[in-house]
Amino acid sequence: MSEERGVDWDTYQKLEGYVQNQLENIQKGVKQIHHGEKSNNIELSKVAISDMTTLYESFKLYLVKEALEVSDDEYDELVKASKDELFEFDSYYYIVRVYVRNINNNNDN
Incomplete structure (x- = not known):
């Protein structure tokens, strides 16, 4: 669907x-964010898992009818x-952060 x-x-x-x-x-x-035992914060992992399953639920209409061809149940x-x-297999995703400084093109300096 994303592609x-x-x-x-x-x-x-x-x-x-x-x-x-x-x-x-x-x-x-770049940092791996784990959902299982490798997580630094199990409570945060539970919230992340809840977020992932909410995301899955939001795609339900498309996935049931178009991609997976399964019933609602x-x-x-x-x-x-x-x-x-997600917890058992210690699934993870990446968080990427980029820190930069703006180039100053002002020649008055």
């Missing part, structure tokens, strides 16, 4: 390239199972 709408899932890898001609002192940090069961599996 059909032109979402570029590799944007996080391209952030530095987007800003390198306009900004300086570019620093990028089957989809609900998949979402329910994902809550445990």
